[in-house]
Amino acid sequence: xxxxxxxEEIIDILHDIAPDEDLSELKDDVDFREQLELDSMDFLDIVxxxxxxxxxxxxxxxxxxxxSMHRTVTYLEPLLKDVARVS
Amino acid sequence: xxxxxxQPDRQRIVIxxxxxxxxxxxxxxxxRQNLLQGVSGVVPYNIRYVxxxxxxxxxxxxxxxQKRKEVRRGTRAGSVGVxxxxxxxxxxxxxxxxxxxxxxxxxxxxxxxxxVETENEVYQLKGYDYDxxxxxxxxxxxxxxxxxxxxxxxxxxxxxxxxxxxxACAAGNAGLIQGAxxxxxxxxxxxxxxxxxxxxxxxxxxxSFKSQGALAEHEDPVRASRPFDIARSGIVVAEGGCLYTxxxxxxxxxxxxxxxxxxLGYSMNSDASDFVLPNPERQAECIQQALRxxxxxxxxxxxxxxxxxxxxxGDQQECEALRQVFGERCENTFFNNTxxxxxxxxxxxxxxxxxxxxxxxxxxxCHPTINVDELDTVCDLAGLVLNEPRELxxxxxxxxxxxxxxxxxxxxxxxxx
Numbered sequence: 368x369x370x371x372x373x374x375e376e377i378i379d380i381l382h383d384i385a386p387d388e389d390l391s392e393l394k395d396d397v398d399f400r401e402q403l404e405l406d407s408m409d410f411l412d413i414v415x416x417x418x419x420x421x422x423x424x425x426x427x428x429x430x431x432x433x434x435s436m437h438r439t440v441t442y443l444e445p446l447l448k449d450v451a452r453v454s
Numbered sequence: 455x456x457x458x459x460x461q462p463d464r465q466r467i468v469i470x471x472x473x474x475x476x477x478x479x480x481x482x483x484x485x486r487q488n489l490l491q492g493v494s495g496v497v498p499y500n501i502r503y504v505x506x507x508x509x510x511x512x513x514x515x516x517x518x519x520q521k522r523k524e525v526r527r528g529t530r531a532g533s534v535g536v537x538x539x540x541x542x543x544x545x546x547x548x549x550x551x552x553x554x555x556x557x558x559x560x561x562x563x564x565x566x567x568x569x570v571e572t573e574n575e576v577y578q579l580k581g582y583d584y585d586x587x588x589x590x591x592x593x594x595x596x597x598x599x600x601x602x603x604x605x606x607x608x609x610x611x612x613x614x615x616x617x618x619x620x621x622a623c624a625a626g627n628a629g630l631i632q633g634a635x636x637x638x639x640x641x642x643x644x645x646x647x648x649x650x651x652x653x654x655x656x657x658x659x660x661x662s663f664k665s666q667g668a669l670a671e672h673e674d675p676v677r678a679s680r681p682f683d684i685a686r687s688g689i690v691v692a693e694g695g696c697l698y699t700x701x702x703x704x705x706x707x708x709x710x711x712x713x714x715x716x717x718l719g720y721s722m723n724s725d726a727s728d729f730v731l732p733n734p735e736r737q738a739e740c741i742q743q744a745l746r747x748x749x750x751x752x753x754x755x756x757x758x759x760x761x762x763x764x765x766x767x768g769d770q771q772e773c774e775a776l777r778q779v780f781g782e783r784c785e786n787t788f789f790n791n792t793x794x795x796x797x798x799x800x801x802x803x804x805x806x807x808x809x810x811x812x813x814x815x816x817x818x819x820c821h822p823t824i825n826v827d828e829l830d831t832v833c834d835l836a837g838l839v840l841n842e843p844r845e846l847x848x849x850x851x852x853x854x855x856x857x858x859x860x861x862x863x864x865x866x867x868x869x870x871x
Binding site for chain 1: 521522523526527582587588590591592
């Protein structure tokens with residue numbers, strides 16, 4: 368997946384776990400929690416969805432890397448570079 | 455405990471609000487109208503592994519009081535509970551914004567909880583070769599036994615006590631009784647009590663009834679639930695919920711509340727005789743104890759809302775219990791059954807069936823048991839109201855039976871206020 372595709376994938380996951388949120392104006396450099404009503408269970412949902420969709424295992428010590436869209440995409444890029452986006 | 459008008463107002467418990475969703479109605483008036491018009495809520499249904507079957511399904515708007523995220527994160531039982539809790543509070547006319555939420559208690563009866571989520575997780579886990587790292591972190595908060603009551607407290611900001619009462623199919627009455635007891639103990643000032651059911655979403659309950667030979671089948675879904683009929687074939691599983699707003703009479707009077715009725719007496723006891731088979735002697739004792747506590751004679755009861763589920767054993771045993779209590783002398787007592795319309799709403803059944811009759815205090819009508827083409831002669835009680843509503847005139851006392859597996863019996867008696 369390209370960086371753009373990874374971003375699309377994360378947006379897709381966020382649509383599922385935060386269905387009441389408007390994601391059209393999400394700022395990539397601002398923490399998710401400052402823009403969206405997300406709690407720790409929601410971040411675990413992101414981790415679980417990545418595991419289910421792409422078999423990506425994110426160790427607990429790396430959860431902080433998912434704080435914003437920019438950091439998430441940067442963190443996932445090497446893990447997903449050989450994975451094709453489905454859908 | 456003696457629960458009649460000789461008690462001080464501080465110990466008298468009244469119903470001041472009703473919130474419900476039933477397979478044939480999403481508020482009390484709609485539910486009542488459909489009971490009087492013979493409208494069923496049973497429809498074709500398909501669930502994994504069991505396949506095509508029948509069920510009572512609710513169509514309330516789950517987004518009326520919850521965000522999509524709350525619905526996604528929670529359970530169906532929680533969603534039903536939230537809907538019913540909002541509806542009952544709104545119906546009660548309580549100034550909710552200014553209500554001290556720490557003085558509100560939530561007491562919700564359940565037949566079972568956690569099966570739906572566990573089955574769903576195991577089903578998904580199969581796709582990951584049973585690797586438990588794919589097991590959801592939502593599983594525990596969704597399956598803890600207090601979940602439906604907890605979701606109500608979260609949604610409504612209620613900081614008083616909340617818990618569920620596991621009482622098989624006697625749970626709807628049990629939730630109401632628990633609420634009344636907590637009011638009498640001054641543990642809360644407003645009790646939200648009743649029962650909910652999400653049971654149509656677990657294949658296990660259908661499969662288990664089927665293995666037991668107790669799952670209803672019929673080519674016409676609306677004819678499938680037929681307590682007291684000789685051609686009954688078993689239980690139609692339903693979902694739903696009904697929560698009452700309960701208050702002490704002095705509080706209700708002070709705020710000028712509309713009072714649906716007064717809880718005059720109640721009773722719970724145990725058969726201690728079988729896992730599934732009912733015991734008419736214990737049921738009769740439970741009814742008699744409720745009557746004693748209400749200070750009423752059997753012949754004073756106008757309407758008996760029966761528990762009968764549409765199994766031969768259950769229907770016949772309950773009728774035997776009723777015969778023991780009401781005998782042949784109660785010529786002005788009439789018996790009906792609400793499951794014949796909506797199926798068996800499990801933890802919600804007792805509360806919903808009481809609600810279906812509650813409006814009889816106003817309209818003076820006993821809604822009938824529908825689908826009785828040929829009455830099982832063992833169930834031939836003198837006052838059975840069958841297929842057509844019956845005008846009773848002044849209805850003063852309603853007795854509501856609700857029984858469950860492992861021999862749990864519950865009875866409540868509501869008086870016109």
